[in-house]
Amino acid sequence: MITREELKGQWNEVKGRLQEHWGQLTDDDLSRVQGSAEQLVGVVQQKTGATRREVEDFLSNAVNESNRIGQQVSDAAQQYADVAGQYAAEAGEYVKENYRRAADLGGDYTDRLAHTVRTRPAESLAIAFGLGIAAGAVFFIKGRR
Numbered sequence: 194m195i196t197r198e199e200l201k202g203q204w205n206e207v208k209g210r211l212q213e214h215w216g217q218l219t220d221d222d223l224s225r226v227q228g229s230a231e232q233l234v235g236v237v238q239q240k241t242g243a244t245r246r247e248v249e250d251f252l253s254n255a256v257n258e259s260n261r262i263g264q265q266v267s268d269a270a271q272q273y274a275d276v277a278g279q280y281a282a283e284a285g286e287y288v289k290e291n292y293r294r295a296a297d298l299g300g301d302y303t304d305r306l307a308h309t310v311r312t313r314p315a316e317s318l319a320i321a322f323g324l325g326i327a328a329g330a331v332f333f334i335k336g337r338r
Contacts, residue, residue, distance in 0.1 A: 203259045210255045215241045 212218050218240055226232040230252065237248045310317040 203256055206259045207252065207255050211237065211251075214251060215243070217241060 208223050211223065215237060218237065222236050222240055223233070226236055233252070234245055234248045237243060238245060241248075243251075
């Protein structure tokens with residue numbers, strides 16, 4: 194026999210299954226039991242003519258199936274959480290690896306630029322001066338608008 198706690202915890206599921214199995218049960222009939230498994234069995238027997246054993250077996254199966262479905266949902270949610278965590282870890286590693294690559298490339302370009310400035314200082318200064326003039330012209334033009 195199911196306990197009062199099991200019945201209360203899964204009342205909507207059990208109620209729906211009872212009404213599906215025994216269509217003559219109404220919401221009013223089921224609201225009279227007030228969470229009592231004994232009263233529920235009595236009401237179902239009275240309205241349907243089913244035996245006590247048949248009602249108790251039905252209720253036990255309904256509660257067990259509901260528990261099983263709840264466990265399956267919980268297991269599936271855990272699997273999804275595990276997979277999401279795995280993807281997040283992989284994405285983090287991907288970002289870290291590409292950040293390292295970009296930092297290495299940036300360092301490489303910095304070294305090449307420093308080498309070019311040291312070996313060709315006059316050309317580097319002329320390029321920097323020209324870029325400064327161009328940037329100033331752009332700002333001047335935008336400021337006039």
